[in-house]
Amino acid sequence: MAPRRERPKRRRFSAEFKAAILAEYEAADRADRGAILRREGLYASNIIEWRKAAAAGAQAGLGPATRDRRDKEIEALRARAEKAEGELARTRAALDLVGKAHALLETLSESAEPAKRSRQ
Structure with a gap:
């Protein structure tokens, strides 16, 4: 029997990391944006989500979703x-x-x- 492979862990990004990457991505030329995504192992969809959260003025929205789950559990x-x-x-x-x-x-x-x- 083959050894069982560990399931990959979901990556979590801090609000500071998201804000820094967004700022770097927005400041970069179109040609350099793909390099930033490859370097960090991100997808364009990550940038789109983070941009929407920032545009909504939700700095907390840039934070991890576990806070919402914790608040619901506390309630x-x-x-x-x-x-x-x-x-x-x-x-x-x-x-x-x-x-x-x-x-x-x-x-x-x-x-x-x-x-x-x-x-x-």
Whole structure:
């Protein structure tokens, strides 16, 4: 059996790297632009995406997409925590009510016992 090949890791580019490459690409002559892409191992589609993000004024858009995923996960965890806190509050209220009912029944039971004894 042949050894299993490792799957290549996806490259991630920092916002600073993207901005620097965009600036260098925009400043270069048309003939030199292909050389920049080859040197960095990039595709023209990378430049197009980064240019759109920069044009939208989204410096954060030049950053990695993991931030959005992390923000969504944090929001989901906050929602779960709020739901759990609500359930905890309802459970505590129910336990408090059960405790009061138990105390009331105990009091009623104690007050009924002397009446039973006096009849005998």
